[in-house]
Amino acid sequence: GASFKGFDFSVLFQGATNVSLAYNRRHNRGWFESSGAVDYLVNSWSKERYEQGLPIWFPLLSEGDVTNKNNYQSSTFWVRDASYVRFKNLEVGYTFSKDALRKIGLSSIRAYISGNNIYTWSSVFPGLDPESPPGITNEEPYPLTRTFNFGLNIKF
Numbered sequence: 001g002a003s004f005k006g007f008d009f010s011v012l013f014q015g016a017t018n019v020s021l022a023y024n025r026r027h028n029r030g031w032f033e034s035s036g037a038v039d040y041l042v043n044s045w046s047k048e049r050y051e052q053g054l055p056i057w058f059p060l061l062s063e064g065d066v067t068n069k070n071n072y073q074s075s076t077f078w079v080r081d082a083s084y085v086r087f088k089n090l091e092v093g094y095t096f097s098k099d100a101l102r103k104i105g106l107s108s109i110r111a112y113i114s115g116n117n118i119y120t121w122s123s124v125f126p127g128l129d130p131e132s133p134p135g136i137t138n139e140e141p142y143p144l145t146r147t148f149n150f151g152l153n154i155k156f
Contacts, residue, residue, distance in 0.1 A: 021082035
């Protein structure tokens, strides 16, 4: 952080490297019980996608009987590099001069804006937090919450 002529700011980046994440059933089976298919799995192999030269990220997507179905098998294919850098926090503020404030009976006013969990650079599937714990159950992780605040600090 730093400050200059009444302005101040602070920034925090957080990250990790050399970590892996094993996707759970929600992310590799395509249809999660009664919910629809996960959007990115549309890039699974199909004859039509192959013939049209479209991108193919995953094996043939299967549903129903789990015997010998590609996306129902435990495999290191579903383990991904979970290294990330997160723009964790930013705060920018301005403190008004004391000379102008004395006239209205205040000793200081600081206006600020801050943000938390602003952006994450990662190679995991969209919508997933690379810090989420791995699991083999059907739970769906709670999304990372991004927050922005505006405020005033007033001293009399």
